[in-house]
Amino acid sequence: MNASKAPTEGSKTLLSGGRIRDLRRRAGLTLQELSDKAGISVGFLSQVERDKATPSLGTLAQLASTLGVSIEFFISTPKVTDSITRSDERPRFSVADSSLQYERLTTDLPGGTLTSLIIHVPAGYQSEVASHAGEEMIVVLEGTIRQTLGDSAFTMTVGDTLHFMGDTPHSFANQTTKAVRLLWTGTTPRLIGKQLTNGD
DSSP, X not given: OOOOOOOOTTSOOOOOHHHHHHHHXXXXXXXXXXXXXXXXXXXXXXXXXXXXSOOOHHHHHHHHHHHTSOTHHHHOOOOGGGGOOXXXXXXXXXXXXXXXXXXEOSOOOTTOOOEEEEEEEOTTOBOOOBOOSXXXXXXXXXXXXXXXXXXXXXXXXXXXXXXXXXXXXXXXXXXXXXXXXXXXEEOOGGGXXXXXXXXX
């Protein structure tokens, strides 16, 4: 480990400790939990997050692996062209054997805190009830969806939006005979470190 001070003014700063801290918090990990999983001291990790120490590339790779991202997440600067996704080029994905399909809209922006997806909900689909840390927003792009949030249940149609904190129990259902498209944006940690797999 390289516990040297953060780079002085005029040098090129490749790493912001805030990126590690934000990603750790989004993953729901304490300093101690991340240090244990990554095999580094909690004191050193605390210094890194406060930009008081600079980790070696090896240590940074350990942190990246533990947090489920590539090392480039912390040290690269994205090109403008890498921030664009084209509607006719985005592949659809599914998670395990779920019938839901996704299109990822957000890119691998270093230090980014948002994930945004288009969710394709088949007719008759009913989600499980979820509750977790994070902030979420849903926009109905096509079709009609039945949304439950806490003790409330309501029908959402094209153009309707729902903005809520993820720790409120929530679920949704497509009770129609037509597919639904939703625009979902959030900071929920459940998507951190998870890789979507190709659907059928």
